[in-house]
Amino acid sequence: MKMRNFLMIVAMLFALSFVLVACGSSDDSEEGSNGDDTSEETDSGDSESSDEESGESSEEGSEGESASGDFSAAMVTDVGGVDDKSFNQSAWEGLQAFGDENGLTEGDGYAYAQSNSNGDYEPNLTRLTKQGYNLVFGIGFKLTDAITKVAQQNPDTNYALVDAVSEAENVANIVFKEHQGSFLAGVAAANKTESKQVGFVGGIDSPLINKFEAGFEAGVKSVDSSIEVEVQYAESFDDAARGRQIASSMYNSGIDVIYHAAGGAGNGVFNEAKDIKNNDPEAYVWVIGVDRDQYEEGAVTVDGTDYNVTLTSMVKRVDNAVVDVSTRAMEGDFPGGETIEYGLEDEGVSIARTNEEAFTEEIGTAVDEWQQKILDGEVEVPSTREDLETFLSEME
Structure with a gap:
């Protein structure tokens, strides 16, 4: 009987040690997983912090850089508006074409901010910058002062000014003949x-x-x-x-x-x-x-x-210029501090011949x-x- 009890105790101890070993192995694995989780949480926290530092895009919504990290571009209109059937509309059509060509979605990969008065220029430029767009256009010479100021305050963002020249190093200047x-x-x-x-x-x-x-x-x-x-x-x-x-x-x-x-x-x-x-x-x-x-x-x-x-x-091919500068920025060849001029020789300007009866x-x-x-x-x-x-x- 004593021998039988002794063998049972040995068997129980053996089983218990096996369980303890297994549990120890499971704890190590979970500890490693927790370490990875902690790392992910830290990365996520850093990402959120980075988003806040770069313009609070996480708080502003999804209009900035997409989650996939795709290039994004936006524009601020002059008071004429995006549907002025002229200058601003041409720029917007160019940005839309760029977005379509590169698989970007409106409101995420590309967007515009409407200006209803001169006082809207700086707030609109600042808002798009905070939303995390990689490139922000200012459409029209009236935005010169605003885009220069905002660009100097945000040296890590690229900007482009149409129809005028800014002295800021991170602004590409687009002019026409x-x-x-x-x-x-x-x-x-x-x-x-x-x-x-x-x-x-x-x-x-x-x-x-x-x-x-x-x-x-x-x-x-x-x-x-x-x-x-x-x-x-x-x-x-x-x-x-x-x-x-x-x-x-x-x-x-x-x-x-x-x-x-x-x-x-x-x-x-x-x-x-x-x-x-x-x-x-x-x-x-x-x-x-x-x-x-x-x-x-x-x-x-x-x-x-x-x-x-x-x-x-x-x-005046503002649309082509917007596509050109956006593409260069996306490909890492942003012409910051440069002035690009488009004329007859490169089809930057031309004469329409649509009305064949009159023309x-x-x-x-x-x-x-x-x-x-x-x-x-x-x-x-x-x-x-x-x-x-x-x-x-x-x-x-």
């Missing part, structure tokens, strides 16, 4: 006018819009120096009513072709021309659009017959001839009023 494209718009206007009176409606009287004005008048006068060119400014890029008022005055004075470089205010020019056409289908009134092909803006139907008052448009073959041939002269260096298109005066005096 608008005067070249406007010269060709002037050639088209000079070949289209019957009254020998054409008009130019600018947005804000500034060095940028003066480039459109100078190039346009130079193009008109190069074809026929006797043509009168009237210039007026709306002093706004979003006051369509003011644009319409100016256009009404011009058309009533005998002007039959108006070139606008006024953003949303230019919509008023189209509205006036279409209203005139609607009241009198035989009226000879034309509009030259700007920044993007504005052919659709000139469509009007009278008694079942379709008309279009858009002669042509000076297309005749004769006009197209004339435009092509003058374009070649510019590309060959035979014509140096003026970009300021001072240069225009010199240009015109040399023609005499």
